[in-house]
Amino acid sequence: MTPLLSIRGLSVQIGRGTPVDGIDLDIAPGETLGIVGESGSGKSLSLRAILRLLPPQAKVTGTAIWNGVDLLTLPEPDMRRVRGGQIAMVFQEPMTALNPVLPIGLQITESLGVHLNLRGAAAKTRATELLDLVGIPDASRRLSNYPHEFSGGMRQRAMIAAALASGPKLLLADEPTTALDVTIQDQILKLLLRLKEELAMSVVIVTHDLGVVAGTCDRVAVLYAGKVMETGPVRTLFTRPSHAYTLGLLRSLPDAAHARQRLEGIAGSPPDPGALPPGCRFAPRCGFALDACRIGDRVLAPSAPDQLSACIRAETVMAA
């Protein structure tokens, strides 16, 4: 199947650092892809780079092919039609991502006016439907409310409604549940999955929470220090990781079934993007590392059906 969005060699350079360094990813129609990694692994930057939301100091290279055109070189007016109209994005913190001085209704209808040419009463009706769709009760009355008059979960729902207003085919969700209470997190994830089905979208969820990925995604890409370490279907990757870093991540998860068990964690901290170690970037923190890990470049290679790993010790890791 041809991918909906095909990313090749995506790099983001800021100053002397390269926080995103040559990422390849494919997103299939109708699939939910999870991108996991620690803070600073480049996962949010990659997402923003695709929609060209980064400040001009950030130099973005590579390609992101969407409908046969490269989003990274598309002229600005065409790009504007893609943003919101074809690819939408929801952000981590709805309190800061929604404009505090504009009513919720306006923040939904402005997108409708630009993409679907819906204005006035028609836009209002559609906005009410959208708020209804994301599960905000008494939607028509809520249109005139301001973000500070909503609860955290409601704000996130409202932002999702605003993002999805113009019927995009792909939703990029940047840590969509991180700022929310656990009980609300679950509701928002279920809402995203339901909307994905109802609106026939693909979804990319960026998160540091492996539980979110396990519960919602079909496929997952593990990022570390700006590079893809491993990709594969969620089920096989989580049960048989083929990269030492993925294994480390999974082992640092608290397990409700084995309470009071000592967590293993990963020693040390991610490298500074301005001073990356040679060879595999995870090698300095890795318990499996050999001398060979500290030299040369890593490429993704098949480690199992549908699963790619950049770890030269994949077989040992899978046996562990």
Added chain:
Amino acid sequence: MYVLAILGRRLGQIVATVVLVALLIFGLMRLLPGDPALMLLGDRATDASIAQMHHDLGLDRSVAVQFWEFLVHTVTLQLGDSITMRVPVISLVRDGLPITLLLTGMAAFLALLIAVPLAFVSALRPGSWMDAAIRTVAQISLSMPVFYIGLVLLIVLAAGLHWFPVGGIGNGFFQDLYYLFLPALTLALSLSAVLLRNLRQSLLEVLNAEYVNFATAKGLPRRMILTRHVLRNAWVSTVTLLGLNIGSLVGGAVITETVFAIPGLGRLTIDSIFARDYPVVQGLTMVLAIMVSVVFLLVDTVQVLLDPRMSK
């Protein structure tokens, strides 16, 4: 509704301010050395005429009663008569107030007209040569005294190039606008520098805000993002700053009106201070205090309208 509630609360504060200013003026007049009756009667004063004058001026009654009368007179705009010009103070105010209001209003408008576009140019390309040039010019106009700016404009644009009248006031509203342009510009320059610096800073902050990213991600045109999302938010602190500076604008009007020979309240204040015309000084202080309070009230209202979170 919440706007009305806030207006009501602020109106109460204005009344309190006016009473306090009245108390201050009343107290200061009492602290002045010498007897007003003696000053009015001069050398021909006899004990009988002084007593008569004390009675006429109400000085033989208790201080509390005198203050109450002073308050009642202030509220009913009976500000007394000018000693030197022998006309009611209120008629002097009625003549001068529209001119000073027009001057300060024009100055505030011109300041915004200069500051807003330049702040945008500066903030959209921070660190560019345009940004550097704008900030340098702002710094210079901020550090020059108002009377100096006024004299330079006067010498170059009025006396030298004859583009504007050298001073005075026109005949009718539109001619007034023309006559008041240079003085208003004088007042506006330093104010616009203050506003420019503030607006540039808040624009820079807002441009990096996540809601601007979200607005971009929704595919909105750049102009819509800049006006609706960026300026709307950056405004709030600048409007506050403008309101706070109205007081100093009135202070600046005192100097500017003197430099440009404009018959407004500012020049009247200076003239009556030099002439020891206490009733006029007293009346003008009251009027200016009320004027500034009303401007603060307006600023608060605009603020609530601009930022709904303020109503909390």
